[in-house]
Amino acid sequence: MAIPTAALELFKPITWFPPMWAFACGVVSSGQSLANHWTLALLGLVLAGPMVCASSQAVNDWFDRHVDAINEPHRPIPSGRLPGRWGLGLALTWTLLSALIASLLGPWGFAAGLVGLGLAWAYSMPPLRLKQNGWSGILACGLAYEGLAWITGYAVMTDGQPPAQAVLVLALLYSIGAAGIMALNDFKAIAGDQAHGIRSLPVLYGPRRAAHLAIGLMLAPQILVIGFLATSGHFLAALLIAGLLAVQGALMVWFQREPIGRALPLSGFGVPFFVGGMMISASAIGAVT
Secondary structure, three states: OHHHHHHHHHHOHHHOHHHHHHHHHHHHHOOOOHHHOHHHHHHHHHHHHHHHHHHHHHHHHHHOHHHHHHHOOOOOOOOOOOOOOHHHHHHHHHHHHHHHHHHHHHHHHHHHHHHHHHHHHHHHOOOOOHHHEHHHHHHHHHHHHHHHHHHHHHHHHOOOOOOOHHHHHHHHHHHHHHHHHHHHHHHHHHHHHHHOOOEOHHHHHOHHHHHHHHHHHHHHHHHHHHHHHHHOOOHHHHHHHHHHHHHHHHHHHHHHOOHHHHHHHHHHHHHHHHHHHHHHHHHHHHOOO
């Protein structure tokens, strides 16, 4: 049972939540009833999390095995619990299965699935290896995990209709915010990233300045979301998100005092308030769609 257990660890189920939540926000923002689309919605959730996101984790761990040997040697590949090319084989198999499932979601779902898978490989695999640069890496993750999943959820529920302007605005802003959250993960990997030439934000700018940049990426889009909702007449939603942002702000002040040690706690405690705002905004625009 060693390999199945290690394979599940490789796919990192804890990371499936963000794209599944973003897909659900897309579903809600469509304003459509689940009654006639529940099978597609369920299939989309599976695609976003246990398939595409899991594929991206496997791909990343395979191409990062040398970095992980320094930063996190206990992971399945560097520890030897997934020996040989098992990691690569699982990444390829899950990618193909994900594409197959995406084909069942119609043209929009299939296209979005392929784009998400393409970004997963481009993020980790040479020669592109978007993660080699901190900016391109976190922006690609934010787009794939939040914006793309959100738009896909909307498209599935509307039988492939082009996304409404409000949907595009919110998906883009929350993608940028998610990029800031992705940057938090890099604070724990500075040693390995420096050794292998990965120019994450903490490596490029140092922990303290990188902390300011990550906070800015998280704060600014949410402030714009509040303004967008308020000017669109969704005053209650704007007020609720402002309250959630105030809590995040307090956590961010605490994080700045010790960025390396507090990056993951900020991600763990702050993200629920961030994603709560996503669903509030999705509900607000879905109610008038």
